[in-house]
Amino acid sequence: MSDQSHETEHHSAGGEQDSMTVHEENSIHVEKWEGIWIRIAVGMTVVFIAAITIAALSFGISVPGATARVNPATLNEPGSPFANPGIRELAPGKYEVYMVAQTWNFVPDRLEVPQGSEVTFYLTSRDVTHGIKLAGTNVNMMALPGQVSTLKATFDEAGTFNYICHEYCGYVAGAPIGHHTMYGQLTVLPADGTSETAQVTE
């Protein structure tokens, strides 16, 4: 028997009061504080999603994308953009960096660009899963074998920025090498040619 017919039966047999009792039994009772908590949680979720949408659409903040596939076994072969990893100047103020992450270093592990440069990073892994985090910037992406991750960044402030592997990738037992020694450094040279303004970012 459906709820509707059940309710009608009660209404016709016992009057209005019975009908109300059935209504209360079928409805979900939400405590006052529970209701407040649900409303706040839903409101926060809506605000957070709206903020992320605004950041993506109005400020161009986005997560790094996978642009291409590459065979990790043939990275060194002629024709592969990763055969000679490093930095290349495409135009004044525009650079591209092809970088290989491998146990346990980045190639290249030293980069220099002038202040104000726009740099596009192309990153892949030769072996296991790695990651890169350029401290003090939004450059933060995964390095996966078989995938080319890409991300664009503009460096308006002169200084020295360390980059590290942020995905645990193992170590050699008893040897001082491993995930914790996998790092590099990007130097943003001041536009006026001096180096006094350079600062180290941990």
Next chain:
Amino acid sequence: MKREPDTPMGTVVLIAIFLIMTVVLWFNAYFIVLSRGAN
């Protein structure tokens, strides 16, 4: 007669602190990312 349970004010205060911390820390990280510019 059924007695309404007391509101656990200690729990409400803890949840309020948790909510405020969540919002403050979330927007702190959000504005740091925005200040570093687009990618």
